[in-house]
Amino acid sequence: MNVVRLAPIVSSLRPSNHPYLNGAWTPLMEEVNAWDLTVIEGCIPDDIDGVYLRNTENQVHEPLGRHHPFDADGMIHQIDFRGGKASYRNRFVRTRCFQAEQQAGRSLWGGIMDRPGVSTRPGFGAHGGVKDSSSTDIIVHAGKALSTFYQCGEAYVLDPETLEQSGVAPWVPLDGISAHPKVDEATGELLFFNYSTHAPYMHYGVLDADGQVTNYVPIPLPGPRLPHDMAFSRNWSILNDFPMFWEPSLLAKGLHVSRFHPEMKSRFALIPRHGKTEDIRWFEAEPTYVLHWLNCYEEGDEVVLDGYFQENPQPGPLPREDEHGHFMAFIDEHSFRPKLHRWRFNLATGQTTEQRLDDRNLEFGMFNQTYAGRPYRYAYSTTTKPGWFLFNGYVKHDLVTGESWTLTLPEGRYASESPFAPRVNAKDEDDGYLVSFIIDENQGTSECILVDCKRFADGPVCRIALPHKISSGTHSHWASRAELDKAKRRKE
Template sequence: MQITREPALKYTLEPSNHPYLSGAWTPVHEEVTVDQLEVIEGEVPTDIDGIYLRNTENPVHQPLGRHHPFDGDAMVHQVDIRDGKVAYRNRFIRTHCFIEEQIAGQSLWGGLMDPPGTGKRPGFGAHGGLKDTGSTDIVVHAGVAYATFYQCGEAWMLDPVTLENLGKAPWGPIDGISAHPKVDEATGEMMFFNYSVHAPYMHYGVVDRAGRLAHYVPIPLPGPRLPHDMAITKNWSILNDMPLFWDEEALKRDIHAARLHEGLPSRFALIPRHGQPEDIRWFEAEPTYVLHWTNAYEARNEDGEDEVVLEGYHQSCPMPEPLQEHGRYAHMMAYVDEHSFQCRLHRWRFNLSTSETSEERLSDRIVEFGMINPDYAMRRNRYTWSTTSKPGWFLFNGYCRHDSETGEEQLYQLPEGVYASESPVVPKQGATKEDQAYLVTFLIDENKGTSEFAILDAGDIAKGPICRLALPHKISSGVHSTWVAREMLGS
């Protein structure tokens, strides 16, 4: 195992007992390249070929105020699997804000929980006062990796193979893009949305296979909203307007305080992929909030009527009570705890003939951050692989595979003190069935103070990792990840 270390960066972050600056969330500040990881257990399958990218919240400088886990600088961790061998590298994303703070040698922006005026520089995004970190999601489109920020920042480009920073996307609109653009591998298009505090409050766009902004239209809303994710089918893009959003009176005082607006339904905007505002079909549903969708597809019901089916994680308690056992962190801990807002796998059906919505609960288990076999995107999938979480914490402690045909669930629980990352589903080369696939993940072992890369058999997750490899350092926890097959990289 040969390790190449990049030149050290400036950092001023001090050791802390903050729950999201310590333990599995302890930042790592070195950037390395490892030519071949050492296998700890099992064998690396030879029918897997591609790259796993994981975005993490990894703060470099001491916060100006209170710290929220979503304030961290973006660090991308990558494994490259080919011919049964695994290489590793990690790099910070050099956003404008990251570079400016490196020059200054300190934090220049406040965080999500800080009052207006905390920062030393004007902020970015829908929130208006935040640092654009690019630390939320990462997707690959047209051979480029895009790192995104949950409150509508720039789309920051990287080479997915070398992790070389390529700057911000030249097509990025003035209001930025939100965290979760969606890529249609068949057409080569990437769909995105953004939101803001000024009318029309949302826009929707399409980037073509050449990386050019091909379509960009307003999605008029009644006021500022807080959507997080979107979904796509072959013909439709699905956006949402849910009753959890900023308090309008507080917003007039530049205070971004989210609350649940009683009496308002959840609303879904179905727009043809290249449609105009007048083409939008609006559907209403029961009030909730949804962070993440797992899939959407077009279908025909028993009466022969066309439907759009959407699946994701319905929250029963979008505004949870503070977790008092966490003391001064009580509110923050509740708002990132899946057990507090009670998210469960759910299905919505939008009837295009009657304009009616029907809903059904798919599971009573608290799960989130789900993945499907990407070969089944935009068509009916049978299986969803979700993460389970440690109650009271934003830490993944296992997996649940849900079978939507039988309702059966298969579980794997990690050992106490070991935590997973969001884990893409990787189809086995030559697969003929949906669950002939792997889960790929990073593991953080707090018992040993180490991290690993692990592979699980998606068809039998209950037996745990079939292969584990040692990373050169313990990494920090974070949010989203992606898998890109070799043929999509052009290498």
């Protein structure tokens, strides 16, 4: 393995016993370029061609107040597969806030658990008091990677192959965009939304394949809400109004305390992709909260939506001797209990029907993105370590037959969100690989693995060493070389 280390960044972080500044969540302070990566086991297939990108909450400076992992700075990790070889690089996202704190040499903003007054500068996004770290999501649209922040930030542009950065996407509206914009590979469009504490509280927009905004409309809500994800079918975009939101009486005092209101229904806004506010169709469903959707498609008069229904959106604190039990319960899937679930919205009758697809705690689902917005068969979910936001395995579902296959990692090894990478010249929907970065707490190392989805339960067919141990993180994306090259030709 050949490694070039870049100039160090400024860090004021001190050693800490905080559960999300240690172990698999230990921050990484170096940026590198590495090539001729060492293969630990198996061999790198020559039928995988593209880049795997993963965003990371990676704290750089000593927190001003109570640290939450979602406060941390964005870092993109990338592995590039080409011709049976792999290279790796990682970069901090140079947000405005990252640059300001590098100049100051310390934290300037508090976090989502801090009271007003902790931040030394005005904040960003829906919360209004925290920094835009751009550390939540990463996608590729029109040949450019976009990193985004779940509280609605500016969206930062990177080259998906080199990680060269070019600042804020020029099209981002005043209220920013939330994490989880969606790309429709069939049309090349990007669908996005944002939310805020001022009326109408949500907007929805569309970019075309050249990155031009073609639609941006209000989605009026009864008050401030906390949507985290959206979905789309061929003709409809699906947004939500869940009964889990900042408590209005406390919000008026500047306190951001989310509460679940089980007496209220969940509501779904179905809007034609290029529709206006007056075109919205509203549907009601059982009260819950959903962090992430899988896929959505149309079947006769129905729009079918798959995602992860939370049975306990407001869990009690985890039993711990320190003060971290409350926030840790809200990121512990075994506390809020997300289940793979299906909603059907009947456009003819206006009725919603629901169906449980699996009784296990599952989340962070992925599928073959060439089927996005279309009927699909296979889904890949993660399992987690009880009490922790750490992925310890995967479940593959055949949504047609109801069969499933489980892959559990050895104790002390933790995965990343793992997108599906279709084989070059793939013949079937599941003809490809899950790609994941692994943190091995037993060895103090990290690696990349490939799982052949045709032989899912067999485990990794290839393990590739990384040049350093990375921190755990959230969302990821696969971009095939064919899609990247197509975007380059479009700009020529």
